[in-house]
Amino acid sequence: MNNSFKNYCSKIISISVITVLIIFLTGCISFGIGGVYNQDIQENAQEIGGYLFIDSKYIETTFSYTTGLNSGTNSLGSGLTLKYPISISSLSIFPLVNYENIATVVDANKSYVNWLRIGGGLDYSFSDDFFLRGEFMYAPVKILIPDDKLFDINKAAGSSIRIGLGVRPSFFSSLFSSSKNEKQPSSGGGRTTTPAQTPQPANRDGWNIRNLDTARSVNYLSTLEKDVILELNMVRSDPRKYAQMYIDPNKSAAAREAYNELTRASSIPILQPRKGLSQAAKDHVLDTGPKGITGHTGADGSTLTQRANRYGTWGGGISENCSYGRNTGREINVQLLESSGHRKNIMNRDSRVVGVATGPHSQYRHMCVQKFAVNYTDR
Secondary structure, three states, X not given: OOHHHHHHXXXXXXXXHHHHHHHHXXXXXXXXXXXXXXXXXXXXXXXXXXXXXXXXXXXXEEEEEEXXXXXXXXXXXXXXXXXXXXXXXXXXXXXXXXXXXXXXXXXXXXXXEEEEEEEEEEEEEOOOOEEEEEEEEEEEEEEEEEOOOOOEEEOOOEEEEEEEEEEOHHHOHHHHOEEEEEOOOEEEXXXXXXXXXXXXXXXXXXXXXXXXXXXXXXXXXXXXXXHHHHHHHHHHHOHHHHHHHHOOOOOOHHHHHHHHHHHHOOOOOOOEEOHHHHHHHHHHHHHHOOOOOOOOOOOXXXXXXXXXHEOEEEEEEEEEEEEEXXXXXXXXXXXXXXXXXXXXXXXXOOOOEEEEEXXXXXXXXXXXXXXXXXXXXXX
């Protein structure tokens, strides 16, 4: 392999690494593998192979290896795709523009092809964690760089078809949800949600629901948000029982760590709802959910304390958990309990009040924000 070919492959790898880093910094990452079919109409050449994709909402990077169907070619490719998804129920449809570098070896000859493609694709979510992806691309232009380094720009057609299976970060719940804790005093805030009154039994599975369900009578939380607070109070009131009933220690190392810690923990005071904290949490949901953003910094640049300051004053400490991809109170809290940072916030003995908000997330379908404080006074 000559130096020019090695240098070209190094450039492919460097550009790919930079792209992957950009995707990771967005916080919205999906992974997947699949099959690829490439056609060069001018050369009457077809290749098939496999590919790996890593993407955020608007950027996708791919790595592929293909072999010729009617020639002795072997090709290594790296591509960058810009897309704009439009969500319709379980479907996400997106137009795309793709640029792919391909290094090809035919016998002893090496060449480098740069394809510029346009096309479209769709993702079909068949669960909260997994989706099918299909993409079709047409290439009106290719730039051929043969071994003699002379450029040959061809306005010749080519096409590419990709079909893959993707997994969202919510599948790796202990790694991809986020938590944050602040310790300086300030104030708090958000918006309102729909009221819902669902009678709960006084006792259920041995739990004293009447005492633990502190948010059921408020008129600014949805049923799901009230369920989240109920689950928080269940684990705080009897962490050992909660772990034994709802956490599977054999699921993962993170789950076993949570199980072991909670079964040794003591009961701590239950939480009371605060409207201002829920409004602050709702602001974050409405700001980041439609944009597919994760983490504690809003698209508007707001921090968890700044959002809390909009609607009241707090003291003694404040913290925030964010969950993605779960849509029942128990699923949300078990996901967070299986992460040490979130578990620390949930089981903070000093916290006495809580705000919760849930809503749609364009990348993971569902999100929930929990805000805890030692004390909080609504404005």
